[in-house]
Amino acid sequence: MTNEFDINNTFDPDSENQAPKVSKEVATKLPTPAKGVDHYLRRTDTDPKAAKRAERQVAAFFGASSLFTLIFVVSFFAIPRETKIAVSLIGVTSAQNIVLGTSFGLAILFIGIGAIHWAKKLMPDVEMVQERKEMKPSDEVQQEALDAFRVGATESGVGQRKLIRRSLLGALALFPLPFVVMLRDLGPAPKGELRKTAWQEDLHIVTDITYAKIRPEDIPVGNLISAMPENILEIQEEEGNLNERGKSAILLVRMRPEDIKSQQGPDWDYQGIVAYSKICTHVGCPIALYEQRTHHLLCPCHQSTFDLADSGQPIFGPAARRLPQLAITVDEEGYLIARQGFQEPIGPSFWERGA
Amino acid sequence: MSNTTANKKTPAAYNYVDSRVGFSAALKRNLRKVFPDHWSFMLGEIALYSFIILLLTGTFLTLWYKPSMTEVIYNGSYIPLKGIPMSEAYASTLEISFDVRGGMLIRQIHHWAALFFIAAMVVHLLRVFFTGAYRKPREFNWLLGLGLLTLGLLAGFSGYSLPDDLLSGVGLKIASGIVQALPVIGTWALYFLFGGEFPGTEVISRLYSIHILLLPGAILALVTAHLLLVWTQKHTQYPGPGRTEKNVVGYPLLPVYTAKAGGFFFIVFGVTTLLGALVTINPIWLYGPYTPDQVTAGSQPDWYIGFLEGSLRVMPAIEFNIFNTWTFSPNVLIPALILPGLMFALMGAYPFLESWITGDKREHNLLDRPRNAPTRTALGTMSLSFYILLWIGGGNDIVAMAFNMSINAITWFMRVALIVVPPLVFIITRRICLGLQRNDLDKLLHGKETGRILRLPEGGFVEVHSPVSEAELPKLLARETYPVWELPQKVDANGIKTPKYRRQLMKAKLSAWWTKGDLPIPTMKEIQSGQHHAHEALEQAHEFGVEPGKEEIVTSTNH
Numbered sequence: 060m061t062n063e064f065d066i067n068n069t070f071d072p073d074s075e076n077q078a079p080k081v082s083k084e085v086a087t088k089l090p091t092p093a094k095g096v097d098h099y100l101r102r103t104d105t106d107p108k109a110a111k112r113a114e115r116q117v118a119a120f121f122g123a124s125s126l127f128t129l130i131f132v133v134s135f136f137a138i139p140r141e142t143k144i145a146v147s148l149i150g151v152t153s154a155q156n157i158v159l160g161t162s163f164g165l166a167i168l169f170i171g172i173g174a175i176h177w178a179k180k181l182m183p184d185v186e187m188v189q190e191r192k193e194m195k196p197s198d199e200v201q202q203e204a205l206d207a208f209r210v211g212a213t214e215s216g217v218g219q220r221k222l223i224r225r226s227l228l229g230a231l232a233l234f235p236l237p238f239v240v241m242l243r244d245l246g247p248a249p250k251g252e253l254r255k256t257a258w259q260e261d262l263h264i265v266t267d268i269t270y271a272k273i274r275p276e277d278i279p280v281g282n283l284i285s286a287m288p289e290n291i292l293e294i295q296e297e298e299g300n301l302n303e304r305g306k307s308a309i310l311l312v313r314m315r316p317e318d319i320k321s322q323q324g325p326d327w328d329y330q331g332i333v334a335y336s337k338i339c340t341h342v343g344c345p346i347a348l349y350e351q352r353t354h355h356l357l358c359p360c361h362q363s364t365f366d367l368a369d370s371g372q373p374i375f376g377p378a379a380r381r382l383p384q385l386a387i388t389v390d391e392e393g394y395l396i397a398r399q400g401f402q403e404p405i406g407p408s409f410w411e412r413g414a
Numbered sequence: 415m416s417n418t419t420a421n422k423k424t425p426a427a428y429n430y431v432d433s434r435v436g437f438s439a440a441l442k443r444n445l446r447k448v449f450p451d452h453w454s455f456m457l458g459e460i461a462l463y464s465f466i467i468l469l470l471t472g473t474f475l476t477l478w479y480k481p482s483m484t485e486v487i488y489n490g491s492y493i494p495l496k497g498i499p500m501s502e503a504y505a506s507t508l509e510i511s512f513d514v515r516g517g518m519l520i521r522q523i524h525h526w527a528a529l530f531f532i533a534a535m536v537v538h539l540l541r542v543f544f545t546g547a548y549r550k551p552r553e554f555n556w557l558l559g560l561g562l563l564t565l566g567l568l569a570g571f572s573g574y575s576l577p578d579d580l581l582s583g584v585g586l587k588i589a590s591g592i593v594q595a596l597p598v599i600g601t602w603a604l605y606f607l608f609g610g611e612f613p614g615t616e617v618i619s620r621l622y623s624i625h626i627l628l629l630p631g632a633i634l635a636l637v638t639a640h641l642l643l644v645w646t647q648k649h650t651q652y653p654g655p656g657r658t659e660k661n662v663v664g665y666p667l668l669p670v671y672t673a674k675a676g677g678f679f680f681i682v683f684g685v686t687t688l689l690g691a692l693v694t695i696n697p698i699w700l701y702g703p704y705t706p707d708q709v710t711a712g713s714q715p716d717w718y719i720g721f722l723e724g725s726l727r728v729m730p731a732i733e734f735n736i737f738n739t740w741t742f743s744p745n746v747l748i749p750a751l752i753l754p755g756l757m758f759a760l761m762g763a764y765p766f767l768e769s770w771i772t773g774d775k776r777e778h779n780l781l782d783r784p785r786n787a788p789t790r791t792a793l794g795t796m797s798l799s800f801y802i803l804l805w806i807g808g809g810n811d812i813v814a815m816a817f818n819m820s821i822n823a824i825t826w827f828m829r830v831a832l833i834v835v836p837p838l839v840f841i842i843t844r845r846i847c848l849g850l851q852r853n854d855l856d857k858l859l860h861g862k863e864t865g866r867i868l869r870l871p872e873g874g875f876v877e878v879h880s881p882v883s884e885a886e887l888p889k890l891l892a893r894e895t896y897p898v899w900e901l902p903q904k905v906d907a908n909g910i911k912t913p914k915y916r917r918q919l920m921k922a923k924l925s926a927w928w929t930k931g932d933l934p935i936p937t938m939k940e941i942q943s944g945q946h947h948a949h950e951a952l953e954q955a956h957e958f959g960v961e962p963g964k965e966e967i968v969t970s971t972n973h
Contacts, residue, residue, distance in 0.1 A: 089446050090446055090447075090448045090666060093656045093663045094656055095655045095656040095884075096654075096655050096656045096663065097655070097885060135515055135516065140491075140513075140515065141491075149692065153518070155515060155516075156516075156518050156519055156691065157691060157692070159515070159516050159519055159691070160519040160522075160687060160688070160690055160691020160692065161688065161691050161692070163516075163519070163687050163691070164684050164685075164687035164688035164690075164691055165684070165688070166684075167680050167683045167684035167687055168680065168681060168683075168684025168685065168687075168688065169684075170677070170680040170684075171677045171678060171679065171680030171681035171682075171683070171684055172677070172680075172681065173677070174673045174674075174676055174677025174680065175673065175674055175677040175678065175681070177673055177677075178669070178670050178673035178674045178677065182669050182670045182673060183670070184665075184670070186451075186656075186663050186664060186665065187446075187448050187663070187664065187665065187666055188448065188656060188661050188662070188663045189447070189448040189648075189661060189662050190660060190661050191648050191659075191660055191661060191662055191779060193777060194551040194646075194647060194777065242606070245605075245606040245607070245609065246602075246604075246605035246606040246607070246608065246609045246610055246616075247605060247609075247610055248602075248605070249601045249602060249604075249605050252610075252611055253594075253601060253611070267707060285707065287707070299615060300483075300610075300613065300614055300615050301613055301705060301706050302610070302611040302612065302613065302614060302706075304705060304706050304707050305587075305611075305612060305613065305706025305707060306611075308706075308707035337707060341591070341726075341745070341746070342587070342588045342590075342591025342592060342595075342726070342746060343587050343588070343590065343591040343594075343612070344584055344587060344588065344709050345706070345707050345708055345709045346709075347708075347709050347711065348711060359709055359710070359711045359712065359713055359811070360584065360588060360709070360713065361723075361726050361727045362727060362810065362811065362821055362825065363731075364822075373731060375822055375825075376727070376731065376825070377726060377727065377728075377729045377730070377731050377745045377746075377749075378731055378745075379731040379732065379733035379743070379745050380733065406591075407591040407594055407595060407743075407746070408594070408595055408733060408741045408743040408746070409594045409595065409600050409601050409604075409741065410595075410596070410597055410598055410599075410600045410601060410740055410741060410742075411601060411739075411740065411741075412740075412741040413735065413738055413739045413740065413741060414735045414738040414739075
């Protein structure tokens with residue numbers, strides 16, 4: 060027994076491979092019960108009554124599974140879709156969904172419970188032992204495999220006939236090219252669209268829900284309004300996508316004029332109303348959380364914080380650039396309009412953006 | 415008992431198939447194949463079963479889901495959204511949820527299974543790491559596993575985006591912002607992915623083909639290779655009585671392992687289904703359709719993207735302008751691409767680095783106890799602490815709300831903690847491991863503490879130790895030590911430069927660091943005498959009328 064444990068456990072790097080080799084016959088032998096492993100008899104091993112009881116339990120689990128499958132099928136047709144039930148902890152919910160899900164879940168679960176109960180109570184629980192063989196085949200087998208390859212390679216002549224080899228390699232290297240080339244039409248070439256928005260001189264500012272024009276007096280001090288250019292719906296219709304919506308969204312905020320510390324241009328506000336791009340300069344989430352008292356605007360995605368009283372400068376978080384400001388004024392009827400387009404690209408950085 | 419079966423007739427159907435396929439030899443070899451039993455070996459099973467559940471439920475979802483961004487006006491049975499314009503993708507997801515009987519259930523099972531799939535892979539990875547199961551001959555399987563995790567993350571994200579609801583749309587917008595930030599190719603990559611600017615009308619159908627064809631196909635291929643290797647290499651086992659590097663001890667494939675593993679599939683499936691029935695996950699109908707000018711506060715990705723969300727959030731705002739012409743954004747690139755790239759690269763390289771440092775090129779089929787590889791264990795917990803901190807950072811707004819704390823303070827704490835905490839965790843873990851090793855060594859050399867103090871007739875006191883039980887002995891004896899490589903000389907005595915001097919120097923230093931604090935392995939003689947003393951003390955205790963306790967007495971100690 061003493062020598063069963065090899066405790067010369069200091070690894071000797073000079074012997075490359077210490078795992079002893081096991082012959083093929085041993086490795087493919089059927090497993091035998093392991094020696095030296097504790098084994099206790101279960102009640103089901105010694106008491107035929109207990110075994111019979113376990114058998115009935117397993118069958119009961121499988122039977123319960125069948126029952127729940129039938130419940131599923133019946134309720135699928137029997138319970139109307141609109142029926143609601145109140146379930147504690149869940150609340151009022153679709154009766155059909157609850158019954159279908161629970162019956163299906165239990166039908167599946169009971170198969171599992173039955174199978175494992177069967178294995179644990181009735182199948183032999185004697186641990187078996189099987190020999191392993193080293194992953195590396197014997198040197199002879201390795202040599203034979205390599206020889207076979209060499210013979211094949213020589214017969215093909217791929218080594219000597221350089222012309223064939225090189226032309227084949229060339230052809231193989233080129234043939235996937237059509238697949239790569241075709242990927243070119245995944246998207247159009249960029250034409251500076253990331254720099255542009257729909258905003259331009261004299262375009263009315265409208266709310267982003269009712270698309271109504273906005274008068275300065277509609278915005279009380281401290282309020283924030285999400286807004287769009289007046290032609291946003293036409294553009295969406297024309298382009299058939301929401302791209303412009305993701306670029307032209309702005310925020311209008313009214314603060315007391317004396318609270319404004321700086322702006323991106325002289326008098327770009329109108330009576331304390333400032334307009335900033337709603338798209339975060341970090342990775343482009345729309346920014347929505349405004350703190351009245353500090354005039355700080357917080358992006359809910361990564362918490363970049365911008366000071367709208369101070370040119371929209373970033374004051375916290377991962378955004379490195381200010382929010383672009385839109386210069387605004389009113390038209391002769393007193394509606395808010397843009398004085399010009401954005402003077403810098405809105406939204407997240409891109410390589411060609413520059414300063 | 416097998417003699418009786420030998421005389422039985424071959425069933426005709428079996429013979430019919432076997433004469434055409436010839437599988438008898440393979441069946442003979444494999445039907446009684448032995449699998450070791452341990453709860454931690456079920457983690458990989460959970461991942462595999464979740465994947466099967468994903469394939470089944472996913473196929474059902476494709477029967478009704480429409481991967482299209484064409485705008486439609488919703489007219490289904492979910493009243494709050496009636497008459498609202500939305501993409502066909504979102505409308506069809508609502509249809510699955512509210513108008514297809516059992517559709518909600520299937521959708522929810524699919525989502526829960528996806529969360530479990532990745533969670534099980536991550537915990538399985540940790541088990542494999544901390545027990546050193548990735549060592550030779552299993553390095554390739556470690557790499558395959560990392561590939562599966564990567565594909566799983568991509569599959570999760572691409573599937574998450576398909577309903578085209580407001581929450582997932584924001585996630586896609588963030589992804590577009592990251593793509594856009596790529597140096598040189600960013601804008602082109604964005605246009606290629608989205609068919610133009612964000613969001614365009616292409617991305618959902620492209621993600622769909624990636625999600626239901628490319629990624630599951632690739633995962634299936636890798637899973638197959640992963641399992642084939644497990645099969646041919648045979649599963650690792652923990653050290654224990656009768657278990658050696660050369661054998662595998664456990665239960666035969668037929669019947670016990672089949673019943674247990676097969677039954678476990680139904681358990682996993684059943685639990686996932688019950689969760690899908692009873693616990694709401696991803697209620698897309700509450701978020702509304704995606705529109706790029708809106709966002710919900712407190713938006714969170716699925717858990718497995720949390721660490722990336724965290725790295726994006728805590729990264730300081732660093733951005734450069736190159737010659738005022740090009741914009742370079744480390745504030746996006748480092749947290750979103752470089753960091754995860756580095757994490758996966760380090761994980762992939764780890765088994766090879768470790769075996770290079772220790773010089774260990776042997777096959778290992780017995781698992782390490784984490785305490786017996788203190789540096790590895792410490793590296794693992796260190797990395798884990800880094801990951802968890804990132805993950806918490808990804809929920810900094812939730813933390814701020816829950817504990818009424820300043821979000822700025824939490825973010826700053828995370829920035830500092832990400833640098834300070836992991837090294838501390840490393841040091842503490844290694845100390846704990848070495849402490850546990852000492853305890854093991856104590857048991858080997860002096861026996862186990864029984865907590866019984868004896869007063870000797872002369873008046874002195876002794877504590878009674880009992881010998882280690884035979885079941886525990888193999889565990890305690892399993893520890894190995896590794897050599898510290900000698901520091902190389904830059905030039906030898908003959909003035910010839912040592913080849914690869916720098917590499918050798920690094921290896922020597924790393925091996926010193928790797929084995930720092932290792933306790934010596936006791937000799938068999940020391941152990942025997944220790945156990946012998948414990949045995950004697952116990953007998954002495956018995957003489958004084960103290961019960962020896964239940965511990966089995968080691969019979970292997972030669973008197």
